[in-house]
Amino acid sequence: MSAAIKPVRPFGDFLRVLIAPAIWFAHFSLVYAAEALICIGPPADQATMMGWIAVLVTAAALTGLIILAARLLRSGNTAPSRSDRSEAWLRRTSLLLTLLSALGVVWTTLPTAVLPACAL
Amino acid sequence: MADATSNYPNKLPRPRGELAELETIWAVPKSWRIVTSVNNTTIGYFYVGTALLFFLLAGILALLMRLQLAVPSNTFLSQETYNQIFTMHGTVMMFLFAVPVVEAMGILLLPQMLGARDQPFPRLGAFAFWAYFVGGLIFFSTLFFDLAPSGGWFMYPPLTSSQFSPGMGADFWLLGIGFIEISAIAGAIEIIVGVLRTRAPGMTLDRMPMFAWTMLIFAGMIVFAFPAVILATMLLELERAFDWPFFIAARGGDALLWQHLFWFFGHPEVYIIFLPAAGMVSMIVPAMSGTPLVGYRFVVVALIATGFFSFGLWVHHMFTTGIPALSLSFFSAASMAVALPSGIQVFAWIATIASGRLRLVTPSLFVLGFLFIFTLGGLTGVMVAMVPFDWQVHDTYFVVAHFHYVLVGGMVFPLFAAFYYWAPAFSRRALSERLGRWTFWLMFAGFNIAFFPMHISGLMGMPRRVYTYPAVMGWDILNLISTIGAVLFAAGVGLFLIDLIRNLRPSVANAAGNIWKAGTLEWLPNDVYGPRSIPIVTSADPLWDQPRLADDVEAGRYYLPGSGTGRRETIVTSPIEASSQYLLRLPGPGWTPLLAAIFTAAFFMLLTAKAITLALICGVLAVAMILVWMWDSDPAPHRAVDIGGGITLPTYASGSLSHSWWAMIVLLLVAGSLYLAYVFSYLYLWTVSPQFWPKPAALAPAASPVLPAFLLVAGSAILVAAGRGLPRNAQGRRNFEILTVLAAVALVAALISEVSAQWQSGLRPETNIHGALVAMAAFLQAQMTLAALVMAGFAVARSIGGRLDCERRVVFDNLGLLYHYTVGQSLLGLLLVHGFPRLAA
Incomplete structure (x- = not known):
């Protein structure tokens, strides 16, 4: 046991775990808000606009998640030393959440492929 | 460390008198003075006991409802009484039992489980409890004076508007619940930082x-979910009291806004309740x-x-x-x-059971009961998640059955498992295994007999919230069965109470101990100060991996076996x-949390009764009590x-190292969430009624926000300058005080400037939804300005009293956070109310 007080890992390292589910939530909020706004516009453009927005927002969210996963995998290539146990744990937890969030993004977007925008 | 027996942090024997000093410092006040205790075990006992009391009271209301519905065309309860009872049953169960009992278990268990001596803010924990206790009892007593709300636990307008719900019932709900939410948020801050x-x-x-x-995660969810319902209750109360038409369609409001805000809180609320219960299961x-x-x-x-x-x-x-349809599909x-x-959690529990050997004792029975009931509730949850199915069963007893399977199965059964499981850690005797088994089977059978038939009565079309039904509907047998089940369930709860009376003897120091041979720290030999010495943790189940840990901790071999400063x-x-950073000195017993809670309760209740002057006096007294306790909470x-x-370890920390800084950040997240809920409301109502937004010519002049914006930014800069010059001597102190007062004045001037510009443009909150929303932005700005003002005054007072300087600066750091947040929120508000209408036009 060390007698000195060691420098500590910043709390931001923990907050990074939340990035992937936050991306899912942002995606979810954007597609929902987009439909609400599109539906007060001219009916002729509604379906096309919703389709494009869904594609763009989903592509952006998935790109963000893929970049996140790639960074996590790359930082994991160097085997963690014993003192980095916490970091390895946080990284693997983040990876699992990234995977789950990606599933959530795809699953939430699916209805836009089969349902018309603004129909009651 | 487990095998490094020669390398303990402290050597034996410990100095004579060390343990006695620890016990004296942490002594619990005797007799009636126990109400001044702030220690987590005392407050935890009170908290859990009060939550159980509300569970019983709400349970009695449920029994009354079941008696009324047992036979068709029953006249046991009148329609209005029934409405009040179902409203109070839901409200009390959700707001006065489910969330508080979870916080109560957290306050009782967490310090021991984490190896801490107490919560980081013992007085805040005590305040949270007393606020809940006093406010909850007053709220419940409205039933006895025919003042109880009757609009359902989710209080939908327009039913709850002043037009359709005159009288004080709805106001008691709105202000009473708002008050209990303060308690929940205080508890959440305590838990997150702890x-x-x-x-x-x-x-x-x-x-x-x-x-x-x-x-x-529970506390984090409270931080983001509760502000939405706090805002909703504010909007509805302002509408009822001052005719600001947030939910009145004729003037651009929308009743659906309430549903959005309420359910943005209400659905996470289900998980807010469920997740800690799942945590208990993951421990048991x-x-x-x-x-x-x-x-x-x-x-x-x-x-x-x-x-x-x-x-x-x-x-x-x-x-419905x-x-x-596309939004619904999302x-x-x-x-x-x-x-x-x-599902991941359920499989993890099943795999754990499969990989070990489950002892079939009472806690395990309740866990198995939870798995069975909650899984059924989850399955009907997937059914009602499908829109066409939900259209068929919405507002029927099918939904009543579904959410009781989720909530009782997902929360009450794990909670009872927890009571039986942790009783030996907090009582001289464990609860009875024989009575426990009877309790479980009565509750399990009673629950299923009561609620399973409701799926069928719901599918047969029986609507929720009806106080009676005619015999021709064919629902009578099912309802009679449900009532018999409810009585059986109540018998199980009654047996549990008998068990408590016979066996529960609250004590931490002489507790029955680790009878389950569990592996976590709450099973160490504990006292009101937690473990004698703070252990070094090397695994998730330290008592399993370090077999001598309990003895070594009790002997004082680990960290801090006595008191380093002569204080808690x-x-x-x-x-x-979890590397050691500093030693936090904690406050001892005191009257201020109790008095602050009483005055806060009085403020809200007198406001409901429209006794404005008295309410304001109580509000000021509540703030004064909090300031009195804060005065000593930042020792030199x-x-x-x-x-x-x-x-x-140092005994003082400031900036982001300080636990107090963390609490302020969490509080600001609450404020930020509330403001985002307001921004959502503003934009949502614009999508509903854009015609009520005035043309740019009718708005306050485009240049009018420049002055308040300048004052806000200047105030921030002045406060930063004040911080840089934090006093080292008398001259520095005077400069600091002048700058802090100037910054406070700038904040007030910005508010006055904005309000007067809007007023001069002819804007009135009661005219239409745009006016009401702009006034609401000013109201929220005023709220934060007032908080910053009080805190600035407190900082100046501490500086004058020689309690604030460049080293002892936590109060100023927190003022800075609050101030700059207030400036940010106010600037966003200016952008929204001045910029958006012009952009939309």
Whole structure:
């Protein structure tokens, strides 16, 4: 046991775990808000606009998640030393959440492929 | 460390008198003075006991309802009484039992489980409890004076508007619940900071007990979910009291806004209740199976994912409100997706049971009952997540059956498992195994007999909230069966009470002890100050991996075996690795939390009764009590303390190292969430009634926000300058005080400038929704300005009293956070109310 007080890992390292589910939530909020706004516009453009927005927002969210996963995998290539146990744990937890969030993004977007925008 | 017996932080024998001093410092006040206690065990006992009291009261209301519905055309209760009873049953169960009991368990268990001496803010914890206790009792007593609300636990307008619900019932709900939410948020702040900053050294995040994980996520969800309903209650109360038309369609409001705000809180609320219960199960299952939890990381992932996904489900309570099908499908998809993380947890528990050998004792029975009932509730949850099915069963007894399977199965059964499981850690005697088995079977059978038939009566078309029904509907037999089941369930609860009376003898120092041979720290020999010495944690189940740990901790071999400063104290550690950072000195017993809670309750209740002057006096007294307790809560730095193992800890920390800074950040997240809920409301109502937004010519002049914006930014700059010149001597002190007062004046001037510009433009809040929303922005700005003003005054007073300087600066750091946040929120408000109408036009 060390007698000195060691420098500590910043709390931001923990907050990074939340990035992937936050991306899912942002995606979810954007597609929902987009439909609400599109539906007060001219009916002729509604379906096309919703389709494009869904594609763009989903592509952006998935790109963000893929970049996140790639960074996590790359930082994991160097085997963690014993003192980095916490970091390895946080990284693997983040990876699992990234995977789950990606599933959530795809699953939430699916209805836009089969349902018309603004129909009651 | 487990085998390093020669390398303990402290050597034996310990100095004579060390333990006696610890016991004296942490002594619980005797007799009636116990109400001044702030220690987590005393407050925890009170808290759990009060929550159980409300569970019983709400349960009696449920029995009254079941008696009324047992036979058709019954006249046992009148329609209005029945309406009040079902409203109070739901409200009390959700707001006065389910959330508080979870916080209560957190306050009771977490310090011991984390190896801390107490919560980081004992007075805040005491305030949270007393606020809940006093406010809850007053709120419940409205039933006896025919003043209880009757609009259902979710209080939908327009039914609850002043037009359709005159009288004070709805006001009691709105202000009473608002008050209890303050208590919940205070508890959440305590829990977040406690879990992140007071864990025993070595208890890294991956070694943290699963209950602590769930409480952390629970508290985080409260921070983001509760502000939405706080805003909703503010809007409805302002509409009822001052005719600001937020929910009145004729003037541009929309009743659906209430549903959006309420369910943005209400759906996460289900998980707010469920996750800690799942945490309890994740503690009980490994202990009873004698093996570590299978898939620890997967369970943590599931908890975090559930926390996030639960915020994407709120519209699934609104499938019948005419929202476009595609929007419904987003929420339908999210509602199904949340089953995935929930399923991960269920499989982890089953795998743990399979990998060990489950002892079939009472806690295990309740856990198995939970798995059975909650899984059924989850399955009907997936059914109602499908929009067409929900259209058929919405507002029928099918939904009543579904949410009782989820809530009672997912929360009450784990809670009873927890009572039986943890009783030996907090009572001289364990609860009776024989009575426990009877309790379980009566509750399990009673629950299923009561609620399973409701699926069928719901499918047969029986609507919710009807006080009676004619015999020709064919619902009578099913309702009679449900009533018999409810009586059986109540008999089980009654038996549990008998067990409590016979066997529960609250004590931490002489508790029955680790009869389950569990592996986590709350099973160490504890006292009101937690363990004698603070252990070094090397695994998720330290008592299993370090067989001598209990003896060594009790002997005082680990950190801080006595008091380093002659006061109550606990070790503050870093949030990820739990490395020791500083020694936090904690306050002892005092009257201020109790008095602050009483005056806060009086403020809200007198406001409801329209006794404005008296209410304001009580409000001022409540703030005064809080300031009195704050006066001593930032003691001057003390010499560094050797806690053992060569570690010497400072006794003071400021900036982001300070636990107090963390609490302020969490509080600001609450304020930010509330303001975002307001921004959502503003934009939502614009999409509903854009015709009520005036043309740019009718708005306040485009240049009018320049002055308040300048004042806000200047105020921030002045406060930064004040911080740089924090006093080292008398001259510096005077400069600091002048600058802080100037900054406060700038904030007030900005508010006055904005309000007068809007007023001069002819804007009136009661005219239409635009006016009401602009006034609401000013109201929220005024609220934060007032808070910053009080805090600035407090900082100046401390400076004058010689209690604030460049080293002892926590109060100023917190003022800075609050001030700059207020400036940010106010600037966003100016941008919204001046910029958006011009942009939209």
